[in-house]
Amino acid sequence: MDNGEIRKDIPDDGLLPGISSLKKEYYxxxxxxxxxxxxxxxxSFREVAFYDAANSDLHRADIFTPSGYTIEFQNSPLTLAELKSRExxxxxxxxxLNGKKFKGFKILKHLPDVDDPKLDAYEFCHSDHLSMIRKAEVIQGITNPKILNFYHPELKGVKLTSNLYSFCWKQPHSVWYAATAKIIVDLGGHFLYxxxxxxxLNGNYPYLKMLSRKTFIDWHTPPEI
Known part of the structure; x- marks a missing residue:
């Protein structure tokens, strides 16, 4: 579906079949x-309604921008089915996402540029410690590959960034790792992640990219005339 196929010209609520008063109250x-x-x-960006004729359903975007972006603010866990439906x-x-409600969520260390060509032959370890293993050892199926920290001669020259971070999430909402849309975590304050x-090869490595709240809002809000 492209932007042109999202319908904003919905009829009055009274003419929508299958839309219960309970669902309207929920919004x-x-x-x-x-x-x-x-x-x-x-x-004009807020609570923009779209009628899904195929499912006789009403969707309300928290924010819908003139450039065609939908922003959904999620304060509670979501099922995989609902995630896929909205996406x-x-x-x-x-x-x-309201990250202040995440249990066991903590930002850890600055990361190098994960796309740095110097790291093409390495994979990040899935641990709270910033370390890597050689990709060749993963391919070879070595059970306990050698763990390298960033003081190791092979990695010592790799510089860390100021906006990429590792993190731990002891009780993760795993559904978010299945998302295909962009995910922004709000932990409060002036910055988002x-x-x-x-x-x-040893499993996707999740990490955080920091940006300012103001920058995010400005990206999706046209300048005042």
Whole structure:
């Protein structure tokens, strides 16, 4: 589905088959976190409704921008089915998650550029410690490959970035690792963190990319005339 196929010309609620009053009431209930995020965008961007004729369903985007991006603010866990449903309906979806509710979530260390060509022959270890293993040993099927930290001669010259971080999540909501849309984690304060993954043979390596809250909002809000 492209942007042109998302219908905003929905009929009055009374003419929508299968849309219960309970569902309409649900859309009016939201947390302070949810409301404050929506207030950061112009009124015309908020609560934009789309009618899904194929499923006789009503979708309300928290934010829908003139450039065709949908921003959904998620304060609670989501099922995989609901995740796939929303991602299939909205072609340019961005999730903003309330990370302050995540249990056991902690930012750890600065990372190098994960796409640095110097690291092509290595894979990050899935641990709280910043370390890597040789990709060749993974390919060879070595059970306990040698763990290298960034003081090791092979990695010592690799510089760390100021905006990429490792993190731990002791009780993860694993559904978010299955998302195909961009994910932004809000931990409070002036900065946000995009949840990204580096593709690896030993399993994708999740990491965070920091950006300012103001920058994120400005990206999706046209300048004032």
């Amino acid at each position: 009016r209930k939201e947390t302070v976190w949810h409301r404050d995020w929506k207030l950061a965008f112009p009124p 299939s309906f909205y072609p340019n979806l961005i999730w903003v 995009e949840l990204k993954q580096r593709k690896q």
